[in-house]
Amino acid sequence: MINCIRIFEVSKMKDAKFSRAFLLIAILAVAMAARAADIVGTITLKGTPPPEVPYTPLMENPDCAAMHKTTPTTHFYVVGPKGELGDVVVYLKDVTGKSTGASAPPVVLNQKGCLYEPQILAIQTGQKLLVRNSDNCIHNVHCTPTVPGNEEHNDAQMPGAPDLTYTFAKPEMFITFKCDVHPWMFAWVSVFDSPYYAITDKEGKFVIKNVPPGKYTVVADHRKLGSQTQDVEVKNSNVTANFMFEVK
Amino acid sequence: MHRFILVTAVATFLLLGSGGMVTSHEAGMSVPDWPNTYGYNMFAFPFSKWVGGIFYEHTHRLLASGIGLLTTVLAVWLWFKDSRRWMRWLGGLAFVLVSLQGVLGGLRVTLDMDKLGIVHGALAQLFFVLICALALFTSRSWQNQAEAGSSPPAAGMSEASLPALQNLKWLVLATTILIFLQLVLGATMRHQHAGLAIPDFPTAYGKIWPDTSAAAVAHYNEHRMSVIAENPITAAQIILQMVHRIVALVIFMGVVVSMQLAWRRLGRRDPLTRLTVFWLALIAGQIALGAWTIWSNKAADVATAHVLVGALSLVTGVLWYAVAFHRLEPLSRIEPAGTIPGAFGAHPAMVGNK
Numbered sequence: 001m002i003n004c005i006r007i008f009e010v011s012k013m014k015d016a017k018f019s020r021a022f023l024l025i026a027i028l029a030v031a032m033a034a035r036a037a038d039i040v041g042t043i044t045l046k047g048t049p050p051p052e053v054p055y056t057p058l059m060e061n062p063d064c065a066a067m068h069k070t071t072p073t074t075h076f077y078v079v080g081p082k083g084e085l086g087d088v089v090v091y092l093k094d095v096t097g098k099s100t101g102a103s104a105p106p107v108v109l110n111q112k113g114c115l116y117e118p119q120i121l122a123i124q125t126g127q128k129l130l131v132r133n134s135d136n137c138i139h140n141v142h143c144t145p146t147v148p149g150n151e152e153h154n155d156a157q158m159p160g161a162p163d164l165t166y167t168f169a170k171p172e173m174f175i176t177f178k179c180d181v182h183p184w185m186f187a188w189v190s191v192f193d194s195p196y197y198a199i200t201d202k203e204g205k206f207v208i209k210n211v212p213p214g215k216y217t218v219v220a221d222h223r224k225l226g227s228q229t230q231d232v233e234v235k236n237s238n239v240t241a242n243f244m245f246e247v248k
Numbered sequence: 249m250h251r252f253i254l255v256t257a258v259a260t261f262l263l264l265g266s267g268g269m270v271t272s273h274e275a276g277m278s279v280p281d282w283p284n285t286y287g288y289n290m291f292a293f294p295f296s297k298w299v300g301g302i303f304y305e306h307t308h309r310l311l312a313s314g315i316g317l318l319t320t321v322l323a324v325w326l327w328f329k330d331s332r333r334w335m336r337w338l339g340g341l342a343f344v345l346v347s348l349q350g351v352l353g354g355l356r357v358t359l360d361m362d363k364l365g366i367v368h369g370a371l372a373q374l375f376f377v378l379i380c381a382l383a384l385f386t387s388r389s390w391q392n393q394a395e396a397g398s399s400p401p402a403a404g405m406s407e408a409s410l411p412a413l414q415n416l417k418w419l420v421l422a423t424t425i426l427i428f429l430q431l432v433l434g435a436t437m438r439h440q441h442a443g444l445a446i447p448d449f450p451t452a453y454g455k456i457w458p459d460t461s462a463a464a465v466a467h468y469n470e471h472r473m474s475v476i477a478e479n480p481i482t483a484a485q486i487i488l489q490m491v492h493r494i495v496a497l498v499i500f501m502g503v504v505v506s507m508q509l510a511w512r513r514l515g516r517r518d519p520l521t522r523l524t525v526f527w528l529a530l531i532a533g534q535i536a537l538g539a540w541t542i543w544s545n546k547a548a549d550v551a552t553a554h555v556l557v558g559a560l561s562l563v564t565g566v567l568w569y570a571v572a573f574h575r576l577e578p579l580s581r582i583e584p585a586g587t588i589p590g591a592f593g594a595h596p597a598m599v600g601n602k
Binding site: 050052053054055056057058061063074107137138140142144152154155156158174176178179180181183184185186224225235247248 | 254273274275277278279280281286287297299300305357360402466467469470471473474475476479481512
């Protein structure tokens with residue numbers, strides 16, 4: 001009986017120690033998260049971009065034309081009424097080795113209406129990119145990375161075929177994805193070695209979440225307009241970094 | 249046999265065009281596997297699936313198979329039926345080249361290497377030259393002259409013309425080599441997958457020599473709007489196109505001078521003179537097609553025609569040189585006071601050589 005009581009008391013002590021340790025870790029984690037902040041901003045475009053081009057070859061292909069009522073156009077410049085610039089990739093420069101891609105949910109690049117959706121995409125190193133064929137025609141998925149360590153692929157994808165899965169081991173900006181059967185189809189996928197990136201929406205806004213405190217260089221990169229940088233310091237509250245691109 | 253080779257030459261020309269269309273339509277990788285086609289045996293690929301870029305790539309492969317068969321038949325035929333040893337070896341060379349072409353084309357796809365595409369394109373031109381040369385060497389006029397031995401001098405041909413022909417021969421050779429280098433330049437440009445590096449002609453971004461500074465190139469890329477997945481252009485690509493334009497001018501001058509010299513020294517009725525006139529017409533047409541390629545924003549059919557006329561220009565230079573060489577070669581064995589041979593002089597090694 002006494003031994004049982006002793007075992008019970010030792011067990012209670014161990015439980016208490018474990019609980020205290022767990023509580024301490026939880027407090028530390030919350031404290032750290034509380035110190036992380038977001039980098040937010042708006043990106044605008046000054047000047048008039050060149051006019052978008054209609055996808056005439058798409059409409060000359062019977063399989064693809066059947067999926068469109070009107071001729072779609074390119075959208076290199078996604079510009080709002082007040083100059084808000086979408087599809088700009090924003091990230092923290094030289095932040096590497098922080099990828100959570102292996103455990104991050106997969107991202108989908110869809111082939112629909114003989115076009116890629118979305119055209120600008122970003123993932124982490126090791127994160128799965130699922131390329132889907134939602135069309136009733138053959139596509140080939142051809143990606144052409146240039147950074148050593150990122151593998152080039154050219155895979156057939158029949159209608160109704162399973163998603164093709166790709167991962168990239170190295171950071172790289174604007175990897176081209178294209179279909180050689182339908183050469184007007186293209187998308188650009190940027191790969192980062194950290195979760196600290198975002199793509200501006202149609203209103204030109206971006207949010208890079210939970211950035212740990214420190215000094216960073218924020219880079220805004222547009223497929224056509226090139227890139228701009230801004231130095232920021234993250235402390236206990238959100239930091240704003242706005243950019244303005246100009247078409248000359 | 250001569251007619252069979254002519255058919256092979258025409259078929260090869262069509263294959264060149266087919267290959268040109270593959271690149272012009274950016275369809276080189278539209279069939280990811282080789283030698284199968286989307287998992288099907290190449291010869292059993294359903295016609296309903298010959299869509300988009302697949303149509304160009306798949307027909308190119310089928311045509312290439314046909315050329316492979318024709319060339320194999322040709323090589324065997326030459327080996328057993330032509331009495332000239334050097335012709336038998338040329339037939340063997342044609343077989344090796346066409347086999348190599350097939351492998352290169354396949355590897356270009358399986359390894360996804362643009363550089364192999366450039367080699368594949370350049371070798372195609374050389375193969376076409378070889379087939380056309382075989383057609384010349386099996387022609388009745390070439391054979392008859394060889395079998396007849398020495399023949400009367402060509403009309404208008406004089407002893408004074410012979411040194412001129414010697415000099416002209418070297419000019420034509422140099423121009424022909426330059427044409428081949430130009431073709432390689434062109435193939436390199438086409439396999440950059442960057443569209444038109446310079447969108448205007450005869451100016452370059454509105455100037456005689458374009459601004460290739462980083463800021464200028466960034467500005468060009470900002471304003472390039474294309475429906476094709478083009479790579480951004482670089483300063484190096486712009487310079488490459490300028491070199492292509494300059495070399496075209498040098499080639500044009502080389503052919504003009506060749507024609508003038510031939511006209512003056514050989515006479516206007518000489519077949520070689522007439523060939524230089526034809527050559528000049530080809531080069532003028534080629535320059536026009538080059539300009540049209542730019543003005544049409546690299547329309548696939550125009551760009552492909554530019555490739556084909558380039559091939560014909562190369563063949564014309566090579567055949568001119570071959571005929572001139574054939575005419576001059578017997579003179580190296582004639583004493584200074586000997587008879588001047590005819591247009592296709594006798595070549596002892598070519599007569600009954602088993």
